[in-house]
Amino acid sequence: MAQLNFSALWPYWPELLAGLWVTIQLTLMATVGGVALGILGAALRSGRPSILSRLWGVYVELIRNTPFVVQLFFIVFGLPNLGVKLTAGEAALLAMLINLGAYSTEIIRAGIQVTPRGQWEAGRVLGLSRTQTFVQVVLPPSLKRIYPALVSQCIIVMLGSSVVSQVSHEELTFAANLIQSRTFLSFEVYLVTTLMYLALSIAMRQLLLAAGRKWFGEQP
Amino acid sequence: MMTTFTDWDILRNLLLAARWTVLLSLTAFIGGTLVAIPLVMARLSKRVWPHWLIRGYTELFQGTPLLMQLFLAFFGVALLGIDVSPWTAASLALTLYTSAFLVDIWHGSIRALPKGQWEACRCLGLDFGQSLFRVILPQALRIGIAPTVGFAVQVIKGTALASIIGFVELTKAGTILNNVTYEPFKVFGLVALGYFLMCYPLSRYSQYLEKKFNAAHHH
Numbered sequence: 001m002a003q004l005n006f007s008a009l010w011p012y013w014p015e016l017l018a019g020l021w022v023t024i025q026l027t028l029m030a031t032v033g034g035v036a037l038g039i040l041g042a043a044l045r046s047g048r049p050s051i052l053s054r055l056w057g058v059y060v061e062l063i064r065n066t067p068f069v070v071q072l073f074f075i076v077f078g079l080p081n082l083g084v085k086l087t088a089g090e091a092a093l094l095a096m097l098i099n100l101g102a103y104s105t106e107i108i109r110a111g112i113q114v115t116p117r118g119q120w121e122a123g124r125v126l127g128l129s130r131t132q133t134f135v136q137v138v139l140p141p142s143l144k145r146i147y148p149a150l151v152s153q154c155i156i157v158m159l160g161s162s163v164v165s166q167v168s169h170e171e172l173t174f175a176a177n178l179i180q181s182r183t184f185l186s187f188e189v190y191l192v193t194t195l196m197y198l199a200l201s202i203a204m205r206q207l208l209l210a211a212g213r214k215w216f217g218e219q220p
Numbered sequence: 221m222m223t224t225f226t227d228w229d230i231l232r233n234l235l236l237a238a239r240w241t242v243l244l245s246l247t248a249f250i251g252g253t254l255v256a257i258p259l260v261m262a263r264l265s266k267r268v269w270p271h272w273l274i275r276g277y278t279e280l281f282q283g284t285p286l287l288m289q290l291f292l293a294f295f296g297v298a299l300l301g302i303d304v305s306p307w308t309a310a311s312l313a314l315t316l317y318t319s320a321f322l323v324d325i326w327h328g329s330i331r332a333l334p335k336g337q338w339e340a341c342r343c344l345g346l347d348f349g350q351s352l353f354r355v356i357l358p359q360a361l362r363i364g365i366a367p368t369v370g371f372a373v374q375v376i377k378g379t380a381l382a383s384i385i386g387f388v389e390l391t392k393a394g395t396i397l398n399n400v401t402y403e404p405f406k407v408f409g410l411v412a413l414g415y416f417l418m419c420y421p422l423s424r425y426s427q428y429l430e431k432k433f434n435a436a437h438h439h
Contacts, residue, residue, distance in 0.1 A: 061423075062416065064419075068380075070391055070394070070411050073395065073398075073404070073408050074404065078405050081404060159283075159285040160285070163287055163384075190291040191292060194285075194292060198283045198284050202279075
């Protein structure tokens with residue numbers, strides 16, 4: 001059995017930290033945008049059936065039943081053919097947004113579905129418009145109900161972002177690959193990187209759940 | 221020599237590669253089941269340390285990227301002096317990954333049953349094994365089947381990452397074909413369609429099971 005050599009990795013910590021920072025930025029932007037997209041989609045899907053809500057349903061099913069890496073390749077290799085020039089970072093963010101948008105649509109919609117019908121009626125009776133009723137009456141308790149599931153999905157998207165290293169976006173996994181190719185300490189590099197992802201996912205869950213308690217009050 | 225690829229060539233190559241996606245998914249799912257069963261049993265024990273160990277195990281595999289797990293399997297087994305093929309590494313990583321989720325799903329299904337079920341078994345004089353197999357599992361299966369089928373979709377999609385460690389399945393075949401044909405929309409469109417055809421029926425089946433078995437629970 002070969003000896004493990006972690007100390008040789010020490011000079012590379014700035015690269016790993018820089019990669020980690022890019023992963024955090026990507027995740028932050030994808031989370032905010034993806035959840036916003038999900039709220040929009042859930043509103044559409046919960047309203048009256050229309051062509052737009054049908055199309056959104058097709059989008060959700062297409063994304064949820066294909067791998068993220070294929071979606072990423074489709075965007076990265078396909079869009080330039082249409083004359084759309086994206087940097088690796090933009091393409092990565094776009095893929096993550098589209099992915100989380102689909103999943104969060106379904107999660108938020110599930111929360112809206114179990115909100116009693118009377119909530120809608122009460123809002124309407126009080127003279128609120130449909131949009132006002134949705135945003136002020138129906139949405140907050142729905143979000144509160146599905147918030148833990150939404151947090152889990154955001155973490156899955158963060159973990160999935162390691163794949164964007166494959167299209168040369170310089171995030172954490174890309175940094176790991178680079179260090180691996182320079183030092184040949186494959187197992188050591190990937191072990192350290194894996195633990196960094198683990199720490200990030202634990203921190204992200206604690207942080208988001210604490211934020212949730214602040215926004216929604218204690219979970220029932 | 222430059223060969224031209226007809227649409228039929230693309231489709232044929234993708235279909236051939238899709239067999240490996242199916243095989244890898246089945247391997248991961250069957251392997252994951254075999255690893256998960258003893259872990260679920262261990263979690264049902266009254267001792268504390270198996271709980272912590274298994275919690276750590278599931279946290280490790282659920283809280284890290286599958287891609288990293290594939291890399292670690294690929295380079296970790298090689299470290300032991302064993303020559304490892306992409307197929308072996310991918311099977312190993314996906315098996316452990318799958319088991320970590322199945323443990324949670326199945327243990328959750330068992331725990332969802334009212335405590336009174338266990339107590340009733342005790343009163344009837346059934347031992348642990350009898351209680352588990354005659355009373356608890358038949359009910360837990362009904363709760364666990366829908367999320368299990370739903371998770372199978374995640375496993376199939378997860379196998380796409382095996383392409384990154386060089387295993388030629390549907391996604392890898394797609395990248396190779398894209399490199400020779402320069403037709404990303406056609407190639408990756410077909411690749412996506414392939415996954416969709418495998419996953420969508422399972423997703424729908426999972427939703428159907430969810431409705432069927434949940435109707436009895438929620439009033």
